[in-house]
Amino acid sequence: xxxxxxxxxxxxxxxxxxxxxxxxxxxxxxxxxxxxxxxxxxxxxxxxxxxxxxxxxxxxxxxxxxxxxxxxxxxxxxxxxxxxxxxxxxxxxxxxxxxxxxxxxxxxxxxxxxxxxxxxxxxxxxxxxxxxxxxxxxxxxxxxxxxxxxxxxxxxxxxxxxxxxxxxxxxxxxxxxxxx
Amino acid sequence: xxxxxxxxxxxxxxxxxxxxxxxxxxxxxxxxxxxxxxxxxxxxxxxxxxxxxxxxxxxxxxxxxxxxxxxxxxxxxxxxxxxxxxxxxxxxxxxxxxxxxxxxxxxxxxxxxxxxxxxxxxxxxxxxxxxxxxxxxxxxxxxxxxxxxxxxxxxxxxxxxxxxxxxxxxxxxxxxxxxxxxxxxxxxxxxxxxxxxxxxxxxxxxxxxxxxxxxxxxxxxxxxxxxxxxxxxxxxxxxxxxxxxxxxxxxxxxxxxxxxxxxxxxxxxxxxxxxxxxxxxxxxxxxxxxxxxxxxxxxxxxxxxxxxxxxxxxxxxxxxxxxxxxxxxxxxxxxxxxxxxxxxx
Numbered sequence: 170x171x172x173x174x175x176x177x178x179x180x181x182x183x184x185x186x187x188x189x190x191x192x193x194x195x196x197x198x199x200x201x202x203x204x205x206x207x208x209x210x211x212x213x214x215x216x217x218x219x220x221x222x223x224x225x226x227x228x229x230x231x232x233x234x235x236x237x238x239x240x241x242x243x244x245x246x247x248x249x250x251x252x253x254x255x256x257x258x259x260x261x262x263x264x265x266x267x268x269x270x271x272x273x274x275x276x277x278x279x280x281x282x283x284x285x286x287x288x289x290x291x292x293x294x295x296x297x298x299x300x301x302x303x304x305x306x307x308x309x310x311x312x313x314x315x316x317x318x319x320x321x322x323x324x325x326x327x328x329x330x331x332x333x334x335x336x337x338x339x340x341x342x343x344x345x346x347x348x349x
Numbered sequence: 350x351x352x353x354x355x356x357x358x359x360x361x362x363x364x365x366x367x368x369x370x371x372x373x374x375x376x377x378x379x380x381x382x383x384x385x386x387x388x389x390x391x392x393x394x395x396x397x398x399x400x401x402x403x404x405x406x407x408x409x410x411x412x413x414x415x416x417x418x419x420x421x422x423x424x425x426x427x428x429x430x431x432x433x434x435x436x437x438x439x440x441x442x443x444x445x446x447x448x449x450x451x452x453x454x455x456x457x458x459x460x461x462x463x464x465x466x467x468x469x470x471x472x473x474x475x476x477x478x479x480x481x482x483x484x485x486x487x488x489x490x491x492x493x494x495x496x497x498x499x500x501x502x503x504x505x506x507x508x509x510x511x512x513x514x515x516x517x518x519x520x521x522x523x524x525x526x527x528x529x530x531x532x533x534x535x536x537x538x539x540x541x542x543x544x545x546x547x548x549x550x551x552x553x554x555x556x557x558x559x560x561x562x563x564x565x566x567x568x569x570x571x572x573x574x575x576x577x578x579x580x581x582x583x584x585x586x587x588x589x590x591x592x593x594x595x596x597x598x599x600x601x602x603x604x605x606x607x608x609x610x611x612x613x614x615x616x617x618x619x620x621x622x623x624x625x626x627x628x629x630x631x632x633x634x635x636x637x638x639x640x641x642x643x644x645x646x647x648x649x650x651x652x653x654x655x656x657x658x659x660x661x662x663x664x665x666x667x668x669x670x671x672x673x674x675x676x677x678x679x680x681x682x683x684x685x686x687x688x689x690x691x692x693x694x
Contacts, residue, residue, distance in 0.1 A: 313608045314616025315652045320591070321638035323559070324604035324654035325432075326439045326450040327595050331459050331582065332602060333507045334390050334423045334434050335416055336523040339399045340638035341441055342426025343412035347618040347636055 178208065182215045318347050379468035379484045380461065383498060385505035391421045393504045394535045397477065398527040404520045405635040412637050420538030433542060440542045447542035449558050457582035462486065462599035465578030473499055476508045477528040486600055493517045496600055504532045514658045521656055559585035559593055568649065569607050576668035579603060603655040603665055612645035624659065627667040633659045646670055
C-alpha cells in the first residue's frame with residue numbers, strides 16, 4: 170500500500186512524534202510508515218519543521234501584526250467542511266484563505282517541498298561563484314627571497330654617506346660571511 | 350673680611366658652575382670629535398689596512414682590506430671586491446666590473462648623537478702607532494657603554510669603531526691595523542670608475558642605485574620616528590621593487606628593506622639563528638657587513654641591516670612593527686574567510 174499523505178496524516182504524524190497518539194493511532198501510523206516512503210518523507214519533514222521551530226528564538230510579534238491578521242477575516246484559513254476536496258478521500262485537499270479562492274494544498278505542499286531545493290541550489294551557486302572569483306581575481310601572495318647579501322651592500326653604501334666612509338665601505342671589500 | 354667673603358663666594362659659585370658645566374662641555378667636545386671624524390677622510394689623504402672583527406655564536410671572525418684616501422676619494426678593497434666613494438657618489442666593483450651604488454645627494458638629516466646618547470671624551474692607547482682620543486657613547490638608561498670611536502689626535506680620522514652589547518662587551522669592531530700614510534701632502538683624486546648596469550639571474554639589467562621617493566607603494570609604511578631614538582633619514586625605491594628606509598639615532602644607522610610577500614625560508618642563506626620578533630619567526634645573521642634580521646609580517650618581508658647588535662635590531666624591529674601595524678580591512682577578512690580553508694592565504 171502506497172498511501173498519499175494528507176493534512177490529516179501530517180497532524181497524526183505530528184501527534185505521533187509528540188507522543189500524543191493512542192495505541193491504536195500509533196499502530197496505524199507505524200503501519201503506514203512501514204508501507205509508504207511518502208509517509209516516511211513527510212515524517213522527516215514534520216520532525217525537521219518541529220525541531221526548527223523549537224530551535225528558533227522567541228520574539229514578540231509587532232503590534233500591527235495582530236491588526237493585519239484580524240483584518241484578513243474572522244477565520245483566517247479554515248477547511249471548507251463537507252467539501253469534496255477536503256482530502257479525506259484521497260483527492261486534493263482544498264482550503265479557503267482569507268475568504269478568497271480555495272487553494273490546492275497538495276500542490277502548495279509540493280511547492281513548499283521544492284522551495285528548499287531552489288534555495289540550496291542558489292546558495293551553492295553563490296558560494297561557487299565566490300570561490301571561482303577569489304581564485305581568478307584575488308591576487309595570491311607570493312613568497313619572496315630577500316637578496317640579503319645585496320641588501321647588506323646597499324646598507325653599507327647608504328650608511329657611508331652620513332657616517333665614516335671608510336668603516337662603512339670596508340664590508341663591501343671583504344667576504345661577507347653568508348653561507349649557501 | 351667682607352671682601353674675603355665675597356671672593357670666597359665667587360670662587361664657590363665658579364667651582365659649582367664648573368662641576369655642573371663640565372659634563373656638558375665634555376659632551377660638546379665629544380660630539381665635535383665625531384663630527385670632525387665624519388669628514389676627515391675627505392680632508393686627509395691616507396693609506397693602510399682596515400680589519401673587521403665580528404662575533405658570531407661565541408667565536409670571533411676577521412677580514413682585512415686595504416684602504417686609501419686620495420684627493421677626497423676613498424677606495425677600499427682590491428681585485429674584484431672593492432668600493433669607492435667621492436662626495437655623494439659610490440661605486441661597487443664585482444666580477445662584472447664597476448657599478449654605480451649611489452649617485453644623488455642625501456637629503457634627510459640624522460639626529461645629533463647626544464640626543465639619544467651620553468657622550469664622553471677620553472684617552473686611549475695608540476692604534477697602529479697613532480695617538481688617539483676615544484669617544485664613548487653610554488646608554489643613559491642603563492649606564493652601559495655601547496659604542497667607542499677612536500680618532501687620530503692630529504687629523505681627526507676615525508681609526509677604530511667598537512660596538513658593545515648590552516652587557517658592555519665588544520661584539521663588533523672595524524679599524525686600522527696598519528697605517529702607512531695619514532695626513533701630509535695631498536694627491537690628485539683618481540679618475541671616476543667606468544660603470545655598467547648590474548644583471549639579474551635572468552639577464553635583465555637593473556640599476557642598483559635606489560631612487561629617493563616621497564610616497565611609498567601601497568602596503569608599505571615609513572614611520573618618521575621609531576622608538577629608541579631612530580629618525581627616518583631617507584626612503585628609497587629600488588629597481589627590484591624593494592623599498593629601503595634608512596633610520597639613524599646619530600651613531601647607529603639601520604636600513605629597513607621591505608618586499609611584498611611572505612618570506613621564502615628555503616631561499617635564505619645557510620647559517621644564522623632563529624630569532625623571534627614580537628611573536629613572528631625571524632632569522633638573524635652576524636656577518637662582515639653587519640647584523641641582519643629578516644622576518645615577515647602582514648604579507649610583507651622585512652630585512653633590517655645595521656652594525657648594531659641583534660638584541661638592538663630585535664628591539665628596533667618590534668618598535669617598527671608596532672608603528673606600522675594595522676588591522677586587516679573588511680575585504681581582507683572576507684578573503685581570508687573564503688580562502689582560509691583552502692590554505693591559500
